[in-house]
Amino acid sequence: MTSYYQKVKEAIEYISSHKAEQPSVEQIAKACSVTVVELHSLFKNWCGLTPMSFLQALTLDHARDLLRHEATILDAAFETGLSSAGRLHDLFVTHEAMSPGEYKNGLDMAYGFHESPFGEALIVTTSRGMAGLGFVDEGNRAEALSDMQRRWPKARLVLNEIQTKSYVERIFNSSLWQPHNPLKVTLIGTDFQVRVWESLLKIPVGQMSSYGAIASHLNNPKAVRAVGGAVGRNPISFVVPCHRVLGKSGALTGYHWGLTRKQAMIGWEKGKVGG
């Protein structure tokens, strides 16, 4: 499940830059210099979908479909009693918030790099749980690391891949998503940011929400753009599923680690949820 991402990325990039021409599987395969059979098995192995149904997960139509009942999504999650310590996520995340004041003296954090279905991942943990998950692009680990350091300037980051390794498998292997032994996460941010990130944890896998719906959910329907800002500053990619937030039209709008990766996550999850 690891090194497939390079080819997947190529395919997604080809699809998005040629979407006007509705490319066929043959064309996509050719553009990625693989055979149709190879492309097929690549996608099957990576996310469980055929290239065609993966492609379908990336269309505006599909996004709009999922957004149709977005208003109920967050509230439904709330009603099922997921509001506090219980299941907040498909990954069974429990979280703890830490305000900027609480880490003013800095915090010891461990970091490590590990393969993931979306390229090489950077994991950052504290003794109280995982605090960050980012991605390496073009093999530039230093940049990925300083992106994290910039978020918590006073944190003392120490390489410790033994500590971070255990997280990776659990996070990206959906068959290990079990309620016992939940994944512990530390949300470090302002009060508003933490409330936004908590809302993100309520969006079920394979579902989508929009900036507006989250603002309304927080009883602050006009804070749409403020929500956008907070979503964009989410330090724990994938686990806090900011990739499930789209514009009201279904457009992707943005992603800190690149729109291609956002598309990859959406398609991958469609495979996991059985689309």
Next chain:
DNA sequence: ATCGGTATCCATC
């Protein structure tokens, strides 16, 4: 379907 301009308004610094 896309593109560009603009109204709006909240959290941050």
Next chain:
DNA sequence: GATGGATACCGAT
């Protein structure tokens, strides 16, 4: 009190 968006909307192509 200034700033700046991972917005939303509208009108033109």
